[in-house]
Amino acid sequence: MTFEEATGSYEAEFLENILDTVYKYGIPYIIDRGKYEAVMKEFNKEVRIKDANVVVFHADYNKDEEDDRGIYSYAFFAWPQNSPDGSEDFYDCSQFWDYDYNFKHKEKFEKFVRAILGSVVGIDKPHLLSLIEKKNVERSKIDCEIEVLKQLL
Secondary structure, three states, X not given: OEEEOOOOEEEOOOOOEXXXXXXXXXXXXXXXXXXXXXHHHHOOOOOOOOOXXXXXXXXXXXXXXXXXXXXXXXEEEEEEOOOOOOOOOOOEEEEEEOOOOOOOHHHHHHHHHHHHHOOEEEEOHHHHHHHHHHHHHHHHHHHHHHHHHHHHO
């Protein structure tokens, strides 16, 4: 996690492990929708991804600068990757606030995340190949920028 001073939150980094698991943030995972929805229901979270079965996970932790109560909110996101045309899919955001869970929000968050990861069937190869291509384009751009910087020396 990287602390962002502007927002006062810790943001998951691309390819960072999700908790202590083998799963990583930013990777397109295929989920079993039935299992995923059951976990969301069990934890009283709204399912706004109605059609997609490929998602990318993200998380952030909010730190309280004024009250010095540490991390007061944990949030876990699922971003749909294969929504069909005309779908009304939206990302799922599951938040765990300190006051909602009697300051046991970290434990509840981790239990939830592990349960959600239990719905993962595998990695979606077409979306992963697209991600690799995107990263290659980014690398090419950075290589060009480095060459311009070197020319300025």
